[in-house]
Amino acid sequence: MTGGRSGGVVARSLSKHYGEGNTYVQALSEAGFEIQPGEVVALLGPSGSGKSTLLTILGLINPPSSGWLSIGGQEVIRDGQIVGNANIIRRRELGFVFQRSNLIPFLTAAENVRLVLELDDVPGREARQRARDIMEALGVADRADHLPAQLSGGQQQRVAIARSLIHQPSLLLADEPTASLDKELGRQVMQLFRSAAKDRGAAVLVVTHDQRALDLVDRIFEIEDGVLTVGSEGVAAHSTPGGR
Amino acid sequence: MNLAIRDVRHDLSRFVLTAVGLGLLLTVVLAMTGIYNGIILDATALPDSFGADLWIVQRETRGPFAELSRIPAGLEERARSVPGVAEARTYVAHTIQRDLPDGSPVRFMAVGLSWPDDRGQALPIVAGRPIAQPHYEFLADRSLGLPLGARIPLGREVYVVVGITDGLLASGGEPAAFFTRSDAQKIQNETSNESLRLERAARSARIRESELGRDPELLRFSGAATSLIPAIGPAPVAAVMLNLAPGASEASVRATLEAWQDVSVYSQEEQRALILGGVVEKTRRQIGLFRGLLVVISAILMGLIIYTMTVDKIHSIALLKLLGARRTVILGMILQESLLLGGLAYGLAVVLGNVAFDLFPRRVVVGNEHRLALLLVVALISVMASIVGIKKALAADPNEVLAG
Ligand SMILES: Nc1ncnc2c1ncn2[C@@H]1O[C@H](COP(=O)(O)OP(=O)(O)OP(=O)(O)O)[C@@H](O)[C@H]1O
Numbered sequence: 001m002t003g004g005r006s007g008g009v010v011a012r013s014l015s016k017h018y019g020e021g022n023t024y025v026q027a028l029s030e031a032g033f034e035i036q037p038g039e040v041v042a043l044l045g046p047s048g049s050g051k052s053t054l055l056t057i058l059g060l061i062n063p064p065s066s067g068w069l070s071i072g073g074q075e076v077i078r079d080g081q082i083v084g085n086a087n088i089i090r091r092r093e094l095g096f097v098f099q100r101s102n103l104i105p106f107l108t109a110a111e112n113v114r115l116v117l118e119l120d121d122v123p124g125r126e127a128r129q130r131a132r133d134i135m136e137a138l139g140v141a142d143r144a145d146h147l148p149a150q151l152s153g154g155q156q157q158r159v160a161i162a163r164s165l166i167h168q169p170s171l172l173l174a175d176e177p178t179a180s181l182d183k184e185l186g187r188q189v190m191q192l193f194r195s196a197a198k199d200r201g202a203a204v205l206v207v208t209h210d211q212r213a214l215d216l217v218d219r220i221f222e223i224e225d226g227v228l229t230v231g232s233e234g235v236a237a238h239s240t241p242g243g244r
Numbered sequence: 245m246n247l248a249i250r251d252v253r254h255d256l257s258r259f260v261l262t263a264v265g266l267g268l269l270l271t272v273v274l275a276m277t278g279i280y281n282g283i284i285l286d287a288t289a290l291p292d293s294f295g296a297d298l299w300i301v302q303r304e305t306r307g308p309f310a311e312l313s314r315i316p317a318g319l320e321e322r323a324r325s326v327p328g329v330a331e332a333r334t335y336v337a338h339t340i341q342r343d344l345p346d347g348s349p350v351r352f353m354a355v356g357l358s359w360p361d362d363r364g365q366a367l368p369i370v371a372g373r374p375i376a377q378p379h380y381e382f383l384a385d386r387s388l389g390l391p392l393g394a395r396i397p398l399g400r401e402v403y404v405v406v407g408i409t410d411g412l413l414a415s416g417g418e419p420a421a422f423f424t425r426s427d428a429q430k431i432q433n434e435t436s437n438e439s440l441r442l443e444r445a446a447r448s449a450r451i452r453e454s455e456l457g458r459d460p461e462l463l464r465f466s467g468a469a470t471s472l473i474p475a476i477g478p479a480p481v482a483a484v485m486l487n488l489a490p491g492a493s494e495a496s497v498r499a500t501l502e503a504w505q506d507v508s509v510y511s512q513e514e515q516r517a518l519i520l521g522g523v524v525e526k527t528r529r530q531i532g533l534f535r536g537l538l539v540v541i542s543a544i545l546m547g548l549i550i551y552t553m554t555v556d557k558i559h560s561i562a563l564l565k566l567l568g569a570r571r572t573v574i575l576g577m578i579l580q581e582s583l584l585l586g587g588l589a590y591g592l593a594v595v596l597g598n599v600a601f602d603l604f605p606r607r608v609v610v611g612n613e614h615r616l617a618l619l620l621v622v623a624l625i626s627v628m629a630s631i632v633g634i635k636k637a638l639a640a641d642p643n644e645v646l647a648g
């Protein structure tokens with residue numbers, strides 16, 4: 001199902017430049033796109049092309065120089081300014097997965113997963129239950145009380161995905177989440193994003209260099225020198241008709 | 245879910261070891277405070293124990309505790325006749341170091357009491373009784389280590405410990421022992437038979453060579469004991485202590501005494517001020533300075549520890565920010581860890597102090613008010629140290645998480 005949420009992500013004319021004069025870099029120019037709830041999009045581009053820049057703008061980590069953005073039907077950036085409390089939007093609307101070092105080393109897997117809920121004052125009982133459920137779904141429930149250092153790379157990544165999904169975000173951002181995994185695990189992780197998008201109605205944007213998993217995404221965005229090219233209906237739409 | 249406790253638990257041994265180190269430092273701070281208090285108490289316990297209202301001492305001296313004072317023993321009678329004076333007692337004291345029969349040295353201050361009015365009944369006697377005979381009995385301070393009933397030869401006599409006092413020391417730290425005045429003076433002045441004989445012979449020889457030598461009566465006395473020579477008065481005393489009659493005016497008694505040309509008069513308060521201002525002032529200041537320095541060192545150390553603890557988890561802090569944690573969550577974690585560290589160190593210092601301070605050679609006096617003061621200081625240090633960490637944490641950039 002792709003319902004339950006309206007909005008997904010709508011970006012209009014997002015631009016970002018760094019520096020002045022000699023050091024001026026146009027890292028992102030006039031990017032505009034929509035990602036529907038339940039849609040998985042891969043962001044491809046060479047090194048230095050502006051992938052991370054776009055991700056940090058969507059994640060409200062760095063503001064753009066100009067542009068407009070809405071997440072989950074809620075306006076979050078207007079005229080290059082973050083509208084409202086970025087912390088609350090991150091706690092409720094955004095999920096993050098990175099290449100590695102996703103987890104807090106002094107918290108157990110289960111504590112890492114329910115952290116986002118506790119930061120948003122969800123009662124402990126409910127947070128625990130929801131953490132149990134999502135870890136069950138991702139197959140890491142039996143590692144709930146382990147510290148991150150006691151988990152394999154793949155397990156760590158699945159715990160991080162559980163953490164990024166537990167609060168049912170509108171937008172899930174992932175920066176090369178499969179880079180430290182072998183091919184099989186990489187595909188598994190992409191598959192998890194896919195199910196998350198389809199089951200929970202999240203819009204998913206995955207930065208990847210990993211050609212092996214591109215058949216699992218709905219659309220591909222390409223970026224070069226800060227210029228974003230939005231692909232039409234993607235590969236997965238054909239290979240697995242109707243989604244899952 | 246408490247982040248501070250989980251972070252601490254994650255590297256518990258390091259945290260505990262740090263707390264132990266800091267705790268030892270705080271123990272020394274507490275010991276310094278205790279020694280400081282002990283010095284003041286030790287220095288004033290003896291003068292306070294007599295409960296005198298006024299002290300008469302040799303003119304222009306700060307005696308008898310801060311410096312030597314010698315006044316004629318007859319002043320006791322003269323002072324007693326002043327209107328408003330209820331009681332007059334002499335004070336004599338001198339330090340003695342002798343070997344016990346078993347060869348171990350004892351060092352103490354022999355204090356002479358005004359027998360029979362003063363038998364030491366006002367002193368803090370914790371075992372035994374006051375002196376009951378004019379001779380050969382004495383009270384020893386507990387710190388002297390002599391048991392009740394111990395028989396100690398001093399000079400040509402043997403003296404028995406009949407009572408034990410607590411916490412009465414001379415300003416130099418020697419324990420006090422209380423004898424009747426005549427015993428105390430006897431112990432001080434008693435010399436060997438040979439030196440007595442030589443002294444008397446020398447005295448006779450001097451007289452024989454002078455005009456005075458023609459008087460056979462004088463010549464006969466010159467070879468006798470000093471106390472038998474009428475021209476030579478009784479041994480001087482250090483001071484005379486006065487107690488005023490109920491309702492008597494201290495000012496008028498003082499005015500009378502100060503008219504005497506040969507003495508100075510101090511109230512008990514002035515006597516305390518002389519002792520604290522003179523004898524122990526330097527020690528006191530030195531220990532106070534040392535203690536202040538240790539507090540500063542503890543603060544710097546704690547700031548460094550909290551700073552490194554924050555740096556060690558800067559990635560986690562950046563991640564927390566990325567996940568949308570409120571500022572208060574991150575600041576609270578650092579502040580709580582700092583207070584936990586300070587609290588643990590403080591607890592250790594108090595417990596260790598309770599055990600160890602009794603073993604110190606000098607008196608260490610630590611009251612609840614001193615523990616409370618240290619607690620406040622530690623709380624302040626903890627908060628200040630956490631500010632160092634918090635500044636670092638606030639600068640943590642969520643972009644660092646993306647950078648891996
Ligand atoms: N803080 C910054 N200050 C100045 N220039 C920056 C800054 N961050 C990024 N840039 C520049 O912006 C451009 C885009 O960088 P970005 O990090 O988005 O690339 P990327 O596509 O993520 O590359 P990679 O695949 O290597 O991670 C680069 O030219 C980079 O040098």
Ligand SMILES: [Mg+2]
Pocket residue numbers: 051052053
């Ligand atoms: Mg990048």
